[in-house]
Amino acid sequence: MGVPVPPVERLTFALADGRTLSALRFGSSSPRITLLHGAGLNAHTWDTTVLALGQSALVLDLPGHGDSSWRDDLDYTPRALAGDVAAALDAWTDAPQVVVGQSLGGLTGAALAAARPDLVAELIVVDITPGIDTSAGPAALREFYAGPTDFASRDELVDRAIAFGFGGARPDTERGVFHNTRIRADGRVEWKHHFAHLAAQALAAHHAGDGATPSVLSAAGWDDLTTTAAPITLVRALHGFVSSADAEEFARRLPDARVVVLDATHNAQETAPAPLAELIASAHASAGM
Structure with missing residues (x-):
């Protein structure tokens, strides 16, 4: 017997500057889980995880990705993205969320939790830290x-x-x-x-010869994580970008955070959707939702 497919709706939100933010809303009840993808991906990267989760969820296309508008200012740093995400959550949700962010989405989730603690009940950061080795x-x-x-x-x-x-x-x-x-x-x-x-x-x-290189990592990410009041979990993908040393630094800087290792690649939502969904469901239950 196959996994039941929940109802899904494409949402579009008009931002104040005329851009639009797009998302998929899975399920028929108000979502308590929001999922943010990594750089170069889109909301559909979470499809199998959402099916394994079996709960209502809001899955965003980050600005510049999927069906969301590109930013004219080219600012895809986590804090800039978090402002757009907050505006959409104000419109589309009615309770604090378990925010799950992979890679760029994880740093965006941290920026969101720091700036808008009223929107984030718990934060799960998937295979990213502000200190990872960007040369790999x-x-x-x-x-x-x-x-x-x-x-x-x-x-x-x-x-x-x-x-x-x-x-x-x-x-x-x-x-x-x-x-x-x-x-x-x-x-x-x-x-x-x-x-x-x-x-x-x-x-x-x-x-x-001008040495330009695109990067969304910055020390601001540590500031956002350390000022986040919500419980934090780091998911380290065994075959991903976060090394054991990176995870140790995360645990040292955030001693109250939990670190979980999954046998997955960097896109853990695609290569380990069932265990990741189980972890998300556990966070959802512990948050009393």
Whole structure:
């Protein structure tokens, strides 16, 4: 017997500056769980986790990703994104949330929890800390997105993802590429998210000698985490970006936080959806929701 598919609705919220923020709302009751994806992904990365969770959830396309508008100021730092997320949560939720953020979404969740504690009942940060080594996995992601930015077909993109080691089984990679790309009027396929286009520009500038490099990590992330009043859990993916040393630093700086290790890759929501969903459900229950 298969997992029942909950009702799902695409939501669109108009921000004050005219941009829009898009999200998927799963379930028929008011959500108590909000999920934030990582850089270069979109709300659909959480689909299997939400199905395993079996509870109502709000899953956002972060600004510059999925069906949400790109930012004209190119500011995709966690605090800038958190302001947009807060505006959407004010409109779409009626109670504090268990906020689960993977990678960039995790740092955005921390910024949200620090600035708007009324919106966050608990924070789960998936495979990111403000102190991770950006010369390893994140650098590989920048190279992957650095170009070309358009392709003859989605199959070409799937091949590229697998060649870089970012794809899982080919059908799973094909699904991810489908949800993360669009076909232009000229028939070429391009990434929907702004990061790919910014990475290409930054790499070109770097090769030209100005040393530019895109990054969303900053010391502000530690400030946000240490001033967060809500309970915090770090999920370290065993085959992800957060090393054991990174996790130890996290635990030292945040002695009241919990650290959990999952046998997963950086995109734990795709490679370990069931154990991640179990952890989220536990947080949801402990928060008394």
